[in-house]
Amino acid sequence: MLKKFQETLDKRKESGILRTLKPQAAGIDFYSNDYLGLAGNKEIQGQLLQQVQENPKLLSGSSGSRLISGNSNTVNETEHYIAEQHQYPAALLFSSGYNANLALFSALPDRHDTIIVDEQIHRSVHDACRMSYAKKLKFRHNDLEDLESILKKQTGPCYIAIESLYSMDGDLAPLQETAVLAKKYNAALIVDEAHALGVFGYGLIEKFQLQNDVFxxxxxxxxxxxxxxxxxxxxxxxxxYLVNFASPFIYTTAAQDFLWMAVKTGYEFLKQRPELSEKLHQNIEIFRTQNIKSTSSELSPIQAVLVPDNQPLKNLQKTLSDKGFLTYAVYSPTVKTGTERLRICLHSFNTKQEIIELTETIKTCI
Known part of the structure; x- marks a missing residue:
């Protein structure tokens, strides 16, 4: 059995696409999801430290799942706060977005239902659908005509799964139009806002006031x-229903209260510092005016630069790395052959000079 696994790894290594864990590198960050720089923000760190000093129990382990001993006042208060901020009746916290998607799509749809997913939806949704008894169908990325053609053929309850801002292509979903389509066919629309929160205030659902249209x-x-x-x-x-039937929630030990406190503190900081999002969008505009061909939205902090073929892409990333730029290359088979790309993430803390130097280096290589 080990031989089979090793042979598979060897083939991936020969193709130059073997994944390995590496220490965090020093350099100019154009690859992390820390769009507003809050992960290393000294002011937030000071606020968190003060709260821990005032209440060291925040660092204690939860000691059990939420249904046994891990349901603290802190997590309940944070859920209430989050629901209120987003204008939803309720919120349920999870240790990761992956777990949240596993819970949703494994628990809600049953064997008589159909889950219709955008072909570019996050891997966690595809994995969750494998845990469900429902039928899964895919529609072409952001193609409303294809989605409607699939909806027309369904006879039972349907769920539609999309992202508001896609993490690989850096493009936006036609949210309002999709909501209209879901309502027309009485389908339940589920939206992953992982990359939109903070970039667009509290997300695009809140921006377009679609709370009543998104399940x-x-x-x-x-x-x-x-x-x-x-x-x-x-x-x-x-x-x-999720508390009663979602296995990823029921059988997971609750996180420390420190995590939930940090989430609430992040929300409050976000509300106080709208200039961070404004600076991010200024940087996105600077990038977009440098004549780098990108398939991504002009509003997205994720800018995909297509470099077909793995080897030229590796060469480009190495050149950038040698100059101190940290970027992320996405090789096939992670994406389809011919759509390999350099995934550039822009941040509020990147300088104009850094962005210009990055783009000038890219131009010399492609």
């Missing part, structure tokens, strides 16, 4: 909020 929303906190964990925004009935 459930996944918010994650390890990106622009600079913390960790995730929340499902939903109605009280759905929250109760």
């Amino acid at each position: 459930a929303v996944v918010m994650t906190y390890g990106k622009a909020l600079g913390a960790h964990g995730a929340a499902i925004l939903c109605g009280e009935t759905i929250k109760s």
Whole structure:
């Protein structure tokens, strides 16, 4: 059995796409999801430290799942606060966005239902669908005509799963139009806002006031909020159903209260510092005016630069790395052959000079 695994790893190594864990590198950050710089913000760190000094119990282990001994006042208060901020009846916290998606799509749809997912939806949703008894269908990325053609053929209850801002292509979903389509066919729309929170205030659902049209929303906190964990925004009935039937929630030991306190502190800081998002969008505009061809939205902090073929992409990333720029290359088979890309993440803390030097280096290589 070990031989089979090693042979598979060897093939991946020969192809030059073997994944390995590396220490954090020093350099100019154009690859992390820390869009607003909150992960290393000294002011937030000071606030967190003060709260821990005032209440050291925040660092204690939860000692059990939420249904046994891990349901603290802190987590309940944080859920209430999050639901209120997003104008949803309820919120349910998870240790990660991956777990939140596993819970949603494994627990809610049953064998008589259909889950229709955008082909670019996050891997966690695909994995969750494998845990469900429901039928899964894919529609072409952001293609409303294809989605409607699939909806027309369904006879039972349907769920539609999309992201508001896609993490690989850096493009936006047609949220309002998708919500109209979901309502037309009485389908439950579920939206993952992992990369939109903080970049667009409290996310695009809040921006377009679609709370009454979106069945459930996944918010994650390890990106622009600079913390960790995730929340499902939903109605009280759905929250109760998940507490009763979602295995990833029921059988997971609750996180420390420090995590939930950090999430709430991040929200409060975000509300007080709108200039961080403004600076981020200024930097996105600077990048977009440097004549680098990108398939991403002009509003997205994620800018995908296509470099077909793995070897030229490796060469480009190495050149950038040698100059101190930290970027992320996405090789096939992670993406389809011919769509390999350099995934550039822009931040509020990047300088204009850094962005210009990055783009000038890219131009010399492609």
